[in-house]
Amino acid sequence: MTPKTESAPASPLAPATSDTPRNELLQSVVEVARAIFGAAASSVLLLDEETDELVFRAVSGEGQEFLVGRRFPAGRGIAGWVATSGEPMVVDDLSTDPSFDRSLAESTEYVPDSLMAAPLISDSRVLGVLEVLDASPQARSNVRELDLLAMFARQAAAALRVITPEPVAPASAGRALEGAEREDALRLLGSLEQVLRGTG
Amino acid sequence: MGATGATTAATGPGQGLTWSLRGRGPEDVPVLGDPGPPGGHPTGPATGRGVRVCVVDSGVERDHPLVGEPAASWVVVKDAESGEITVEPTTTGDTCGHGTACAGIIRRTAPECEIHSVRVLGERFSGTGDILMAGLRWAVEQRFDVVNLSLSTTRARFAQELHSLADSAYFARTVIVASAHNTPVESFPWRFASVISVGSHQEDDPALHLYNPEPPVEFFGPGQNVTVPWLGGRTIRTTGNSFATPYVAGLCARLLSAHPRMTAFQLKNALYLSAANVRHEPNAQRPPRPSTAAGDTRDDSED
Numbered sequence: 001m002t003p004k005t006e007s008a009p010a011s012p013l014a015p016a017t018s019d020t021p022r023n024e025l026l027q028s029v030v031e032v033a034r035a036i037f038g039a040a041a042s043s044v045l046l047l048d049e050e051t052d053e054l055v056f057r058a059v060s061g062e063g064q065e066f067l068v069g070r071r072f073p074a075g076r077g078i079a080g081w082v083a084t085s086g087e088p089m090v091v092d093d094l095s096t097d098p099s100f101d102r103s104l105a106e107s108t109e110y111v112p113d114s115l116m117a118a119p120l121i122s123d124s125r126v127l128g129v130l131e132v133l134d135a136s137p138q139a140r141s142n143v144r145e146l147d148l149l150a151m152f153a154r155q156a157a158a159a160l161r162v163i164t165p166e167p168v169a170p171a172s173a174g175r176a177l178e179g180a181e182r183e184d185a186l187r188l189l190g191s192l193e194q195v196l197r198g199t200g
Numbered sequence: 201m202g203a204t205g206a207t208t209a210a211t212g213p214g215q216g217l218t219w220s221l222r223g224r225g226p227e228d229v230p231v232l233g234d235p236g237p238p239g240g241h242p243t244g245p246a247t248g249r250g251v252r253v254c255v256v257d258s259g260v261e262r263d264h265p266l267v268g269e270p271a272a273s274w275v276v277v278k279d280a281e282s283g284e285i286t287v288e289p290t291t292t293g294d295t296c297g298h299g300t301a302c303a304g305i306i307r308r309t310a311p312e313c314e315i316h317s318v319r320v321l322g323e324r325f326s327g328t329g330d331i332l333m334a335g336l337r338w339a340v341e342q343r344f345d346v347v348n349l350s351l352s353t354t355r356a357r358f359a360q361e362l363h364s365l366a367d368s369a370y371f372a373r374t375v376i377v378a379s380a381h382n383t384p385v386e387s388f389p390w391r392f393a394s395v396i397s398v399g400s401h402q403e404d405d406p407a408l409h410l411y412n413p414e415p416p417v418e419f420f421g422p423g424q425n426v427t428v429p430w431l432g433g434r435t436i437r438t439t440g441n442s443f444a445t446p447y448v449a450g451l452c453a454r455l456l457s458a459h460p461r462m463t464a465f466q467l468k469n470a471l472y473l474s475a476a477n478v479r480h481e482p483n484a485q486r487p488p489r490p491s492t493a494a495g496d497t498r499d500d501s502e503d
Binding site for chain 2: 088093141147
């Protein structure tokens with residue numbers, strides 16, 4: 001079961017004109033998430049409701065070179081549960097489990113030992129999932145870290161909504177938001193990282 | 201067995217509805233009560249035997265050694281064209297592992313209870329809440345003794361319907377044990393007083409539950425770093441309110457197996473009495489009663 005790879009964004013959340021700042025934002029999200037949790041990898045998967053799939057949109061660490069654009073069914077696996085339930089989740093000891101999430105493992109060509117995942121929710125709408133793979137042992141498996149990831153994912157989703165206007169919004173509104181609002185969104189993430197590191 | 205349409209009428213007032221005791225006295229409404237176990241602690245022989253527990257989640261793996269074969273497995277299906285929602289028997293097991301994990305926690309807490317599964321996740325991305333709603337309604341209609349719901353919906357449009365459903369369950373002695381959302385957001389049905397709501401504490405004791413003196417989350421169970429059954433007959437460790445909830449559901453099953461006449465409010469009281477942080481000091485100075493919305497005596501009747 002080889003996941004599909006796409007060359008052009010299919011999500012309605014991804015108007016071509018705003019791709020550059022959005023990609024910059026998403027890359028920043030995964031890099032900050034990876035740094036906060038001392039993780040081997042982090043990725044953002046966005047929901048494509050039309051095809052009922054989750055699509056890798058940004059990756060930091062393992063899989064960075066080839067994962068972006070790959071898709072898998074949105075109702076399956078841990079990421080699927082997180083997207084559907086809107087709840088964060090942490091699982092450990094996965095590498096001892098040969099049945100773990102085969103489609104994901106095959107698509108990533110990397111089976112992690114642990115996985116943290118939180119929904120990207122803004123305004124009661126699930127946009128996708130933020131995953132952190134193989135966080136450092138001190139930074140996983142407790143409720144506090146789960147809260148931290150969920151908070152960060154919520155912040156990232158809010159920034160994503162700011163930077164990527166609703167498709168129904170007038171095209172001019174999208175362009176108008178890019179400059180200052182993009183700066184704001186990225187600054188927001190930067191300051192959040194500082195806050196999180198301070199409390200971590 | 202025929203499928204149960206989720207569009208069937210809501211559980212309405214039953215026969216013998218008693219609005220008031222006109223012309224009848226106490227002798228006309230006798231109740232054989234059960235005080236439950238002393239201190240609320242389920243005792244050794246309370247194994248969950250005879251108690252029907254329904255896991256509303258991602259399904260339950262069919263032959264996991266730590267769970268056993270579910271007594272029955274169902275799936276909520278939404279027709280893509282007509283939008284009609286039905287509940288049908290299924291052999292698909294678990295699409296993710298989460299439901300199996302919940303069932304495993306219930307199994308080890310109440311080893312002899314009967315576990316049923318209703319899958320409300322995994323067909324398609326179903327974040328709208330209507331599938332969840334239909335699965336829960338079906339479970340209440342089947343009159344399960346305990347329903348484990350490690351899920352909630354943030355969609356406000358389902359709140360009223362869920363509220364009515366939770367009340368129906370409460371009066372029909374189906375106790376819904378529902379996870380609080382892991383993040384501080386408004387979601388349902390765990391917010392309602394007619395369900396038993398559960399969050400996670402951070403203690404290592406796998407047999408510890410706590411009462412929350414500051415609801416709406418009423419109880420905390422072990423939800424951190426919990427070893428749970430997962431897909432493929434294996435186990436993993438995981439964290440979240442999701443996993444504290446089935447522990448409390450299992451406790452309810454144990455209580456009911458030894459005291460089958462206990463009501464939903466008695467179960468809640470037993471959980472309260474047996475919570476590790478609730479002290480029983482007969483001579484302790486009585487603290488002031490926590491304040492409530494004093495003076496709120498408004499009549500809520502529609503007319």
